[in-house]
Amino acid sequence: MTNPRIVILGGYGTFGSLIADQLAPSGAQLYIAGRDASKGNVFADSIHAQFIHCDARNTDALRDTISGKYLLINAAGPFQAKDYSIPRACIEHGCHYIDLGDGREYVAGIRQLDDSARAKGAFVCVGASTTPAVTSAAAAELCRHFRRIGSIKVALSAGNRNQAGVSTIASILAYVGLPVRIWQGGRWRQKTGWEMGEFFDFPKPVGRRRVQLCDVPDLALFPSMFQAENVVFKAGVELTLFNYAIGVLGLLRKLRPASNMSALAQLLVWFSRLFKSLGTTHGSFAVSVTGDSGAEKSLAFVAPQNGPRVPSAPALLLARNVLAHGIPAAGAFPCVGFISLAQFAEYLAPFGIFVVRGENGSWSSA
Numbered sequence: 001m002t003n004p005r006i007v008i009l010g011g012y013g014t015f016g017s018l019i020a021d022q023l024a025p026s027g028a029q030l031y032i033a034g035r036d037a038s039k040g041n042v043f044a045d046s047i048h049a050q051f052i053h054c055d056a057r058n059t060d061a062l063r064d065t066i067s068g069k070y071l072l073i074n075a076a077g078p079f080q081a082k083d084y085s086i087p088r089a090c091i092e093h094g095c096h097y098i099d100l101g102d103g104r105e106y107v108a109g110i111r112q113l114d115d116s117a118r119a120k121g122a123f124v125c126v127g128a129s130t131t132p133a134v135t136s137a138a139a140a141e142l143c144r145h146f147r148r149i150g151s152i153k154v155a156l157s158a159g160n161r162n163q164a165g166v167s168t169i170a171s172i173l174a175y176v177g178l179p180v181r182i183w184q185g186g187r188w189r190q191k192t193g194w195e196m197g198e199f200f201d202f203p204k205p206v207g208r209r210r211v212q213l214c215d216v217p218d219l220a221l222f223p224s225m226f227q228a229e230n231v232v233f234k235a236g237v238e239l240t241l242f243n244y245a246i247g248v249l250g251l252l253r254k255l256r257p258a259s260n261m262s263a264l265a266q267l268l269v270w271f272s273r274l275f276k277s278l279g280t281t282h283g284s285f286a287v288s289v290t291g292d293s294g295a296e297k298s299l300a301f302v303a304p305q306n307g308p309r310v311p312s313a314p315a316l317l318l319a320r321n322v323l324a325h326g327i328p329a330a331g332a333f334p335c336v337g338f339i340s341l342a343q344f345a346e347y348l349a350p351f352g353i354f355v356v357r358g359e360n361g362s363w364s365s366a
């Protein structure tokens, strides 16, 4: 295929811009879509792409944006947990679709679009970001070492100087203080988003950071995928005070469950920028798997800098694979099993991001 047309919705956002920048030399005709024409045009010009003005909530604008395109990469976020309007519109136009969105129900429920995607020959893949794409690749590699899986634990912490985008903060606020179902002792139990806080020891230079319970696709997908007895996913930000501040929002949410916390995302991003000079660029995520004998194996990706390359890697690598080899299959899938751990490690190494392995609670260099 010569010069396929690819549109990146949210292509000048935090992760969208990293994907766009890396896809620019691919030979594809690149389009950057979003609601802010001045930001969008400046960024599109800088990578020799074209800007398309599009509010994805506007059906006509979305249809015009998708029409004639080979692939749409969505880095704008799903706007509600069960809103499949963007992937549905792509399927209707026979446009392939890759989405960084990591809402638990959104990713776990995508199979409901499988029949319509297959009928149109479209590849639809959601959760093309750290969770579940990279975490599942790491868990799969660790689970190989055990006959039966006792527990899978994922912990993630971002460096304070790596500014999170509004869409990422909105997706965290969507579950803070609300019930979260987790698989514990072979059955579903109800906990609360951003509770179960603990300090977790990441490999150097990240070190000890606070993490709390998150409502992510891994919690829904891993129990059956790996036949695990327990699955938990915790994340946090570098500055301990911010973790507690988000916890306070959770307490308020518990008192008033109907409050729309996601609307605070813009304000929180603005507020966190005031503290950007504190902390570091060091981030990491770690996956630990315990076998039924109690032995534990762990694997962490450590980013002393360039941390945002990790969440942007799956969509980028998947898009490159599709451009090079065509779609892996027609249908609608969570982003698990499409990219290997070795592919992630190879792509991330030039950015100084490395893998560390651990056993029974202690880390050693890979």
Ligand SMILES: NC(=O)c1ccc[n+]([C@@H]2O[C@H](COP(=O)([O-])OP(=O)(O)OC[C@H]3O[C@@H](n4cnc5c(N)ncnc54)[C@H](OP(=O)(O)O)[C@@H]3O)[C@@H](O)[C@H]2O)c1
Pocket: 009, 010, 011, 012, 013, 014, 015, 016, 033, 034, 035, 036, 039, 054, 055, 056, 057, 074, 075, 076, 077, 078, 100, 101, 102, 103, 127, 128, 129, 130, 131, 132, 164, 165, 166, 167, 168, 169, 171, 311
């Ligand atoms: N799975 C994971 O591990 C993981 C980790 C991190 C992030 N993510 C996901 O990655 C996605 C991007 O996050 P981010 O932090 O990069 O977001 P961001 O910096 O806030 O960027 C979002 C982009 O989308 C655009 N946008 C927002 N609403 C739009 C609309 N209605 N129509 C068209 N464009 C719109 C924004 O531009 P305008 O506002 O100017 O339109 C912006 O360019 C989110 O879905 C987030 O949940 C996943």
